[in-house]
Amino acid sequence: MRFLVSIFLFAAALPAQTVLLLTDEPGSWPGIFDSVGMSVRQVSDLPPAIAKEQVSAGAIGILEGASGTAEMFGIVPTGKQVVVGSVVDERSPKLKIIWEKSQELPVFQLPADARVFVKERWTGAPLMAGIRRGKGSVLWLATKPGAKGYERYPYIPHALADLGLTPPLRSNRLWAFFDSSYRTRVDLDYFAERWRKAGIAALHVAAWHYNEPDPERDAYLRALITACHKRAILVYAWLELPHVSEKFWQDHPEWREKTALLQDAHLDWRKLMNLQNPDCYRAVAQSTRSLVERFDWDGVNLAELYFESLEGSANAARFTPMNDDVRKDYKAWSGVDPYSLFTEKTDTAKLDQFLDWRAALAKRMQIQWLGELQSVRRAHPDLDIVLTHVDDRFDTRMRKLVGADAAAVLPMLGEHDFEFLIEDPATVWHLGPERYAEIAKRYAELTPKKEKLAIDINIVERYQDVYPTKQQTGTELFQLVQVASRAFDRVALYFENSILKTDWPLLPSAGAVAKRFERSGEKTIIESAHGIGLRWTGSAKVNGQIWPLADDGTLWLPSGSFVIEPATATPVRMADFNGDLKTAAWTGRGVDFSYRSGSRAIALINGKVAKLEIDGTTVTPVFLGDRALSLPRGQHVVSIAVEQP
Secondary structure: OOOEEEEEEEOOOOEEEEEEEEEEOOHHHHHHHHHHOOOOOOOOOOOOOHHHHHHHHEEEEEEEEHHHHHOOOEEEEEEEEEEEEEEOOOOOOOOOOOEEEEEEEEEOOOOOOOEEEEOOOOOOOOOEEEEEOEEEEEEOOOOOOOOOOOOOOHHHHHHHOOEEEEEEEEEOOOOEEEEEHHHHOOOOOHHHHHHOOEEEEEEEEEEEHOOOOOOHHHHHHHHHHHHOOOOOOEEEEEEOOOEEEHHHHHHHHEEEOOOOOOEEEEEEEEEOOOOOHHHHOOOOOOHHHHHHHHHOOEEEEEEEEOOOOHHHOOOOOOOOOOHHHHHHHHHHOOOOOOOHHHHHHOOHHHHHHHHHHHHHHHHHHHHHHHHHHHHHHHOOOOOOEEEEEOOOOOOOOOHHOOOOOHHHHHHHHHOOOOOEEEEEEEEHOOOOOOHHHHHHHHHHHOOOOHHHHHEEOOOOOOOOOOOOOOOOOOOHHHHHHHHHHHHEEOOOOOOEOEEEEEEHHHHHOOOOOEEEEEEEEEEOEEEEEEOOOEEEEOOOEEOOEEOOOOOEEEEEEOOOOEEEEEOOOOOOOOOOOOOOOEEEEEOOOEEEEEEEEOEEEEEEEEEEEEEEEEOOOEOOOOOOOOOEEEOOOOOEEEEEEEOOO
């Protein structure tokens, strides 16, 4: 048996942690650790007796199946067998975990103090367990994890965390979608605190619930925005046009979109309106402007502004648009009523011609609404604009199915200032995380503004046959987030309520991407293409200078290469910042830093601000909470002086 040793070195004032991979081959373990921002490497062979000594001294050992080393820790086969096809994990016992291929396995006896994490559903035979010995612990699995690392045991990183392993890196740049229908009676301050700890930088809130003023709903939204801003979380108005609101649908039956069966387009939860009708367009534009101006939004997300459905023209009951205005316009242009394409036998060429025209119409709609939002931004210059657009480069059928055409839309980045959020289509949700690198490559070919590209991961139950869980969770979720974070500057998660509670604590580590992370003596060396957080206690020097940006447990760094080392105690003047930090320096009286942000930025300041300069000009500080300092959109240099005690 071959013994692999993986050494993880942590920040100053935290003990170094050692993981002993006591298996015959690395298998999928490197990918499991990589999913939470850690690396595994082979160091040397290690005899079982030495492994036991190191565990007692504080190491974490990993074992698979039966072995001499396992027996040293009291893990022995009983001689009985069990067929395993469905398992139960203690942290989520109601979750259906099904193995794609059943396996006949030995039944093991464990020591009395073992904590069983996973067991066979019907017999209770132990399949994954943790054992603490001395200062360290052992994680034992009855089988290998599987080629992908999550086929059998979704929650290996969680079990390792329970046994004392703490990922050293964190991200605070994730976005999440939020629908208040699922959070009507919750403590908003509690949830905002949890979101920020999980690395959420912005919440995209379902704004259609607030299209029409309502005192109770409006008070809830304002409280949500306040709770987020106090914790340096931005809040975006998430629009789903041509769905406007329930009331708008009820009040205006004359403007309802039609399917190719000429029925009202009430498709799933969306109730679609005819934005090609001039009167409808004006009414929606006015209500949208009012919605944006009524609340203290940081941005607007114009999401999925094209047509239905994923079945395309094959399902007339879901196909849009087929309203009178579209039919009239297309007939004037082509001489053909598009409704006839669904009622009469027609050749493929005529249908393809209409689908091309439909894709061009979707582009015109997007240009119109980007223009509307840019007119709003003239009065609110810190407002960010996001266009969420389903991927049609990886799944090239999307142009015909829904009218999405990224190649036509992305050149608009030269005329309109917005971020392009690529939505992962349902048709590829069953594929592995490697697809994100390929998606990024295909979109990078369409625009030189790669920093404007972002990816939206749908964390929902999938309609395909997938294993071991219908919804992405545990290592599978973390791999998706990790690979996407390597490929894109920004990763969004749909949606906040669907992320299982057990995944939140490790989510920020999944979003952390480092090219290099190592320790030499008291120094920690880190290189990252994005801003990143390093778990740290106490004060620190970064590249020889006192570093001013840290909270109680994390040192926050911009992109680049850094050498971090302990420093004598110095008051930290900025505990959090949600922009793209470029530089930062402690001045002895405060902090100087530079940044870029698509919306306004928020800095959490420890201490009372005595003076604020932005780009060399003294300005009056604007606070969104006791410590939440509002800073302008764009690229800026900031100098903050605080009152000395």
